[in-house]
Amino acid sequence: MNPKSFYLKNDGYTIIETLVALVLLISVLIPLCVTMGNLFLDRSADVMSYALGIAISEMSEVETNRDFTARHHYLDYHLVLSRETIPMQELVEVKITITSANQANKPVLTISKWISSRPQIFK
Amino acid sequence: MTNSEVTNYQIFKREGGFALPSIIFLITILTMVAGSALSIVYLRKQISLREIARVKASYAAESGIVRLLHQYGDSLADETQVADFSEDDGSQSHVNIGRWGALEIVRSMGSYQNMTIERTALAAQIPPPELDKALVFANSSHQLVFTGASRIVGDIVVGQPGTSIGELKNYPSPIVVPVKGSIDRRKIPELPAFNPNPIKKEIEHYLDLLAERGKRGSESNRVMDSSANGSNNYNIGRVQDSTDYIYFSQNTILKDTISRRGKPLHILVNGTATLSKSIRLSGLVVVIASHMITVEQGAEIDETILFSQDSVELESGAQVTCQIIAPSIRFDANSVAGYPSILYSCCCGLSDTTRQRITIGPHAKVEGTVALFSPRSIPQTSDNLILISLGATVTGAVYSTGGVTLDGSVIGIVMTRDFYFYDPPTTYLGWLRSADIERNLLSPEFLLLPEFGNQRIYAILDWI
Numbered sequence: 001m002n003p004k005s006f007y008l009k010n011d012g013y014t015i016i017e018t019l020v021a022l023v024l025l026i027s028v029l030i031p032l033c034v035t036m037g038n039l040f041l042d043r044s045a046d047v048m049s050y051a052l053g054i055a056i057s058e059m060s061e062v063e064t065n066r067d068f069t070a071r072h073h074y075l076d077y078h079l080v081l082s083r084e085t086i087p088m089q090e091l092v093e094v095k096i097t098i099t100s101a102n103q104a105n106k107p108v109l110t111i112s113k114w115i116s117s118r119p120q121i122f123k
Numbered sequence: 124m125t126n127s128e129v130t131n132y133q134i135f136k137r138e139g140g141f142a143l144p145s146i147i148f149l150i151t152i153l154t155m156v157a158g159s160a161l162s163i164v165y166l167r168k169q170i171s172l173r174e175i176a177r178v179k180a181s182y183a184a185e186s187g188i189v190r191l192l193h194q195y196g197d198s199l200a201d202e203t204q205v206a207d208f209s210e211d212d213g214s215q216s217h218v219n220i221g222r223w224g225a226l227e228i229v230r231s232m233g234s235y236q237n238m239t240i241e242r243t244a245l246a247a248q249i250p251p252p253e254l255d256k257a258l259v260f261a262n263s264s265h266q267l268v269f270t271g272a273s274r275i276v277g278d279i280v281v282g283q284p285g286t287s288i289g290e291l292k293n294y295p296s297p298i299v300v301p302v303k304g305s306i307d308r309r310k311i312p313e314l315p316a317f318n319p320n321p322i323k324k325e326i327e328h329y330l331d332l333l334a335e336r337g338k339r340g341s342e343s344n345r346v347m348d349s350s351a352n353g354s355n356n357y358n359i360g361r362v363q364d365s366t367d368y369i370y371f372s373q374n375t376i377l378k379d380t381i382s383r384r385g386k387p388l389h390i391l392v393n394g395t396a397t398l399s400k401s402i403r404l405s406g407l408v409v410v411i412a413s414h415m416i417t418v419e420q421g422a423e424i425d426e427t428i429l430f431s432q433d434s435v436e437l438e439s440g441a442q443v444t445c446q447i448i449a450p451s452i453r454f455d456a457n458s459v460a461g462y463p464s465i466l467y468s469c470c471c472g473l474s475d476t477t478r479q480r481i482t483i484g485p486h487a488k489v490e491g492t493v494a495l496f497s498p499r500s501i502p503q504t505s506d507n508l509i510l511i512s513l514g515a516t517v518t519g520a521v522y523s524t525g526g527v528t529l530d531g532s533v534i535g536i537v538m539t540r541d542f543y544f545y546d547p548p549t550t551y552l553g554w555l556r557s558a559d560i561e562r563n564l565l566s567p568e569f570l571l572l573p574e575f576g577n578q579r580i581y582a583i584l585d586w587i
Contacts, residue, residue: 017143020143021143021145021146022146024143024146024147024150025146025149025150028150028153028154029150029153032153032154032157035157035161036157036160039160039161039164040160042164044168045164045167045168045170045171048168048171048172048175049171049174052171052174052175052178055178056178059182089193090193090580091189091190091193095211109175110212111175111178111179111182111212112182112186112210112211112212113182113185113186114185114186114189114190115189116189116192116193116582116583118249118568118582
């Protein structure tokens, strides 16, 4: 191959092809990175599991101690636990709500249970 | 030069760009990685939501049981046996109440979204206010006589003749009537109302099953004449979960382990049944025998019903937590029936009621209800008898339409028409020589065999 023919060749990466490839890569990569970032930063499943564990523990405490007073207290993950009790004759409806401290009107979790207000023993 | 050589040569000589295909390949890989990450996060969230649904369904099931028991106690209507409840959070429960021997059984199906959870509980009765006494001595014909170390802590109800102190050979006489509580003298003292009909129905059902020789339900859910092979030993561990009935046509020794939580297992024995020391029975299991049931020391029996047309005997040292229904029940020395146990003596469809007897041997312990109900209009004190031996303890309630020989201790309530013992050559009626009744030591959480009193309130006795 002589030098003349090398300079006359038109094969290789065209600017158009490179640009199209770059645009494609960027248009996929940016949303992908954002989504992946959000997914890895998303701890809603952890928060939900944590909230559920706390709520179950709170309900067990109410049942064991027969403590039917209402109360609020702060938890990890900027969560707030609210215990509400609605007495009805010999029964009490216990509602445990866990909300985010930032979004008080949007509960993460609510569980409720009817409990007899009478102390009980099981074997 | 061959064609293939030409092609390879041309490929290697080509200098066309590969940027686009490589980027598409890269994007595909990245998309797959992102997809996997997304599914992991999605699955984790789904697992959390599923766990929440499971807890809500479980709470709905338990709430349904509590609400139905509350409703059932208020209405006292037999037809109120099924109910549906909805909770504010969208969970629901379908609950039904039925009979499990002398107790009520409540089954609840809680559901939330696509999750369903079943819960089962045994229910009993909260002692009605009239049972806040230590003793109801429903006898208007003679006095309640104290001698020896007898004492009662709690209020008592007696007939018009009242109480007195007596002298008995070999027993010291107390100086004052040893009752730490009020003495209510009534003209016609009566036993608290008790409705035996629901238990009677259950007994009739057991007798029908025995008479039908287990031929109830489809063939697939019963095991017929398991002892036909000549051996009288049977390993119940090999019974399948789908089996409802097992029938034995001869005396049988039961061994091995079985536990039932969902559907009950009926073990029908036309003869004597021996629950060997290696047996482990728990949950919804009923042993129905035409003759004696013997529980050997070392047997583990929990929540089970033992029904015999003849008698049930616990050997010395045996420990159970169960319902025992039979005309004659015998606890040998040091045997134990833990809470919540029920010992119920009935005539079981036989005209001969003279065999009705509950004997609790020396140092034996029973926690629950000990009841003897005689269908006779005038029960015989000496024939229809609960005998609590010296050193034996009953924690709970003792009820007898016949008599009670109370030489041991009762932490709770005693309701009887009469007290009886024989000290040769004399029969003593209305006498207590070494009885100890302490009402104040009974836990306020104690639950009674249902059907007492006119207004009943039920509560959960045990979760199955």
